[in-house]
Amino acid sequence: MRLKALFVFICLGFYFHESFAQGVKRLSAKASVATIIAHSPDLKPISHSTPIGFNASWQWMGTGAKTWEVCNCFYYLGIESFYYNFNNPAALGSAAGVAGTFEPIFWRADRWTLSLASGIGLAYLSKVHDPVDNPENMFFSQPLSFLLFVAPTLEYRISSGWSAQMGVSYNHISNGGQKQPNKGMNFPTLSLGASRYLSSQNLPKYEKVPTSSTWQIYAEAGFTTKGRDGGSGRGAVWSVAGETFRSVTAINAFGVGLDVSKDYSLEQEQGFWTSLSVAPFAAHHFTLGRIDFSQWMALYLYRPEGYDDHRLYQRYVLRYKLGNTLSAGVGLKAHGHVAENIDLRLGWRF
Numbered sequence: 001m002r003l004k005a006l007f008v009f010i011c012l013g014f015y016f017h018e019s020f021a022q023g024v025k026r027l028s029a030k031a032s033v034a035t036i037i038a039h040s041p042d043l044k045p046i047s048h049s050t051p052i053g054f055n056a057s058w059q060w061m062g063t064g065a066k067t068w069e070v071c072n073c074f075y076y077l078g079i080e081s082f083y084y085n086f087n088n089p090a091a092l093g094s095a096a097g098v099a100g101t102f103e104p105i106f107w108r109a110d111r112w113t114l115s116l117a118s119g120i121g122l123a124y125l126s127k128v129h130d131p132v133d134n135p136e137n138m139f140f141s142q143p144l145s146f147l148l149f150v151a152p153t154l155e156y157r158i159s160s161g162w163s164a165q166m167g168v169s170y171n172h173i174s175n176g177g178q179k180q181p182n183k184g185m186n187f188p189t190l191s192l193g194a195s196r197y198l199s200s201q202n203l204p205k206y207e208k209v210p211t212s213s214t215w216q217i218y219a220e221a222g223f224t225t226k227g228r229d230g231g232s233g234r235g236a237v238w239s240v241a242g243e244t245f246r247s248v249t250a251i252n253a254f255g256v257g258l259d260v261s262k263d264y265s266l267e268q269e270q271g272f273w274t275s276l277s278v279a280p281f282a283a284h285h286f287t288l289g290r291i292d293f294s295q296w297m298a299l300y301l302y303r304p305e306g307y308d309d310h311r312l313y314q315r316y317v318l319r320y321k322l323g324n325t326l327s328a329g330v331g332l333k334a335h336g337h338v339a340e341n342i343d344l345r346l347g348w349r350f
Contacts, residue, residue, distance in 0.1 A: 030193025039337035071288030093127030176342035235265030
């Protein structure tokens with residue numbers, strides 16, 4: 001769990017050494033209404049409620065050239081507290097916690113701004129699965145879990161000090177494979193809110209860093225832990241991947257590669273190969289300067305017997321480029337809507 005807690009702070013590591021004394025600061029609050037997606041038949045009986053949520057955040061935007069180079073754009077970094085009432089107190093209860101946020105601005109015109117907010121954090125759940133007292137709740141199995149969200153947001157500047165916001169958000173809460181059952185909850189929201197600007201300034205103009213159109217080769221390793229079969233402690237899960245990819249636009253790249261994983265949480269009486277999986281994948285990269293968010297679709301060529309019924313899986317990887325070749329980040333592996341694990345990743349671009 002200590003290893004996974006690092007996941008909360010990944011978005012807060014992007015140039016926090018720069019001074020917060022200058023730039024744009026704002027406080028925001030919003031209210032939201034949500035719907036729960038029942039992504040498997042056993043979740044439908046408790047998925048008919050209408051959750052409501054409340055969020056409050058503090059954000060800062062740097063305006064220097066080094067800040068701009070992170071994503072070839074201006075962006076907010078911040079801390080957000082959240083509370084969601086799932087309107088089913090007996091089975092689902094509520095979720096409360098805190099997240100680190102990253103919100104790049106994609107478009108500005110007069111008083112209007114379009115941004116894409118995202119966040120990663122920890123959520124405390126008041127109700128979790130219990131085979132006797134709460135068997136219907138297959139979403140959550142431990143009180144401390146992870147929240148991930150992405151939220152396109154449209155802002156209208158009312159005055160120099162105030163703005164109104166409207167956004168949609170896709171939220172996911174799960175324990176990242178720490179404990180079963182781990183179906184995880186996916187719940188989109190519609191929100192309205194307001195921001196109070198504590199400081200503001202005109203944003204300068206910078207030239208975008210040129211994008212390479214040549215094929216690039218990338219290698220990456222991942223590490224996490226997972227509960228052993230039978231519940232006897234935890235085992236390491238290692239993965240290595242190699243990929244070649246090419247940029248097709250300033251912010252989009254496509255690639256293909258091979259993902260190999262070794263899961264020491266599985267029983268291994270039959271030898272080394274019983275806990276190994278091999279899968280080729282196709283990937284899309286969303287690149288913003290030093291930030292790379294990639295989505296893989298992988299097909300199992302080989303996997304442990306009885307491992308999972310799915311032939312396909314997804315891996316979502318958020319990386320930050322530390323230098324010309326080295327990068328670090330986090331990844332989420334999922335089968336359909338069900339998250340399997342969250343890992344830490346280290347990569348090298350050749």
